[in-house]
Amino acid sequence: MTIVTTIEDLRRVAKRRVPRMFYDYCDSGSWTESTYRANEADFAAIKLRQRVAVDMTDRSLATTMAGQAVAMPVALAPTGLTGMQRADGEILAARAAEAAGVPFTLSTMSICSIEDVAEHVTKPFWFQLYFMRDRAFNDRLIDRAKAAGCSALVLTLDLQILGQRHKDIRNGLSAPPRFTPATLLDLMTKPRWCWHMLQTERRTFRNIVGHVEGVADTRSISSWTAQQFDPRLDWDDVRRIRDRWKGPLILKGVLDVEDAMRAVETGAESLVVSNHGGRQLDGAPSSIAILPEIAEAVGHRIEVLMDGGIRSGQDVLKAVALGAKGVFVGRAFLYGLGAYGQAGVTQCLDIIRRELDMTMALCGHRDILDIDRSILRAPPLSNH
Numbered sequence: 001m002t003i004v005t006t007i008e009d010l011r012r013v014a015k016r017r018v019p020r021m022f023y024d025y026c027d028s029g030s031w032t033e034s035t036y037r038a039n040e041a042d043f044a045a046i047k048l049r050q051r052v053a054v055d056m057t058d059r060s061l062a063t064t065m066a067g068q069a070v071a072m073p074v075a076l077a078p079t080g081l082t083g084m085q086r087a088d089g090e091i092l093a094a095r096a097a098e099a100a101g102v103p104f105t106l107s108t109m110s111i112c113s114i115e116d117v118a119e120h121v122t123k124p125f126w127f128q129l130y131f132m133r134d135r136a137f138n139d140r141l142i143d144r145a146k147a148a149g150c151s152a153l154v155l156t157l158d159l160q161i162l163g164q165r166h167k168d169i170r171n172g173l174s175a176p177p178r179f180t181p182a183t184l185l186d187l188m189t190k191p192r193w194c195w196h197m198l199q200t201e202r203r204t205f206r207n208i209v210g211h212v213e214g215v216a217d218t219r220s221i222s223s224w225t226a227q228q229f230d231p232r233l234d235w236d237d238v239r240r241i242r243d244r245w246k247g248p249l250i251l252k253g254v255l256d257v258e259d260a261m262r263a264v265e266t267g268a269e270s271l272v273v274s275n276h277g278g279r280q281l282d283g284a285p286s287s288i289a290i291l292p293e294i295a296e297a298v299g300h301r302i303e304v305l306m307d308g309g310i311r312s313g314q315d316v317l318k319a320v321a322l323g324a325k326g327v328f329v330g331r332a333f334l335y336g337l338g339a340y341g342q343a344g345v346t347q348c349l350d351i352i353r354r355e356l357d358m359t360m361a362l363c364g365h366r367d368i369l370d371i372d373r374s375i376l377r378a379p380p381l382s383n384h
């Protein structure tokens with residue numbers, strides 16, 4: 001039996017259990033993957049200040065994100081095709097997040113629809129929107145999210161065109177997946193995954209992407225999505241979404257101070273410093289390297305969140321120290337999901353909570369709300 005104590009342990013189990021095509025879809029970045037690697041490496045380079053002889057009892061990680069109470073400054077990031085890591089993945093992850101007191105964000109590109117997820121949770125979750133050419137589709141999705149009680153809208157801005165990931169091409173990841181003797185052989189070594197998928201045939205294979213209505217077969221869905229990402233998206237479009245969605249609006253994918261200033265002008269509640277987990281512009285800096293300058297420039301006018309490279313509770317603390325109100329975790333929870341389903345996402349969140357709490361204490365603090373740059377050795381990012 002595998003003993004799981006770190007996110008890396010979950011990753012290793014997921015790699016064994018999830019078909020290669022879908023595991024690689026998760027564990028990959030665009031082109032040379034330099035930005036993907038920098039997201040993690042730059043966290044590792046930040047050093048903490050150890051403090052002693054301070055009272056470490058009665059600690060609190062509770063805070064708010066997008067104006068909502070959260071048990072710790074962590075939300076599950078929107079991730080496409082989550083239901084291919086494990087059947088019903090979106091529902092399982094949403095349940096684990098709910099139990100842990102953190103927000104779950106459902107991607108536009110999900111297997112399970114907004115209504116599927118809403119049926120299986122009791123508290124509101126967040127919905128992520130990709131801006132599509134078909135404006136009526138965008139409006140309908142916003143209305144569906146509202147009707148399902150979603151409590152924040154995350155509008156992703158860094159995917160007007162799709163960054164290329166070599167592994168996906170080599171693996172034949174498309175809708176429908178291109179099966180070769182090698183992919184079929186690989187499937188045969190993942191009987192547990194296949195068994196779960198067969199249990200939920202209704203959702204997964206008829207409904208490849210749960211939000212696409214009126215597109216009958218998987219081949220048409222593939223071409224529909226390829227054509228639908230809107231390369232013309234501009235700040236006026238963002239303002240129009242702002243007008244339609246009355247709840248908290250979170251703009252995701254900001255990696256530049258000038259864009260952060262434009263984001264403030266839209267009236268959004270929050271922005272996410274993000275490079276899409278290194279899946280879009282390869283060669284862009286890591287999110288954690290850019291976070292301090294964005295937080296400094298606009299942190300007093302808009303809530304600043306971040307994502308990219310979070311693999312431990314220590315990383316969460318470092319991001320908070322450098323100006324983030326909270327973080328999204330993407331791959332970390334997907335590894336948990338691929339490894340052990342809902343229990344694996346719970347394990348992921350438990351690991352992050354434990355590490356965050358212990359690190360905060362050993363840095364001499366009891367309340368996440370008191371964390372600032374003073375817990376870091378200066379300069380925090382000497383390689384930038």
Ligand code: FNR
Binds near residue numbers: 039078079107279310
């Ligand atoms: C993503 N991401 C993403 N973002 C988004 O806004 N909509 C989406 O559908 C997806 N899909 C997606 C799929 C997979 C497999 C991954 C790994 C990521 C990006 C995601 O929300 C987040 O920005 C990154 O995952 C953060 O980096 P880490 O935590 O994965 O390093």
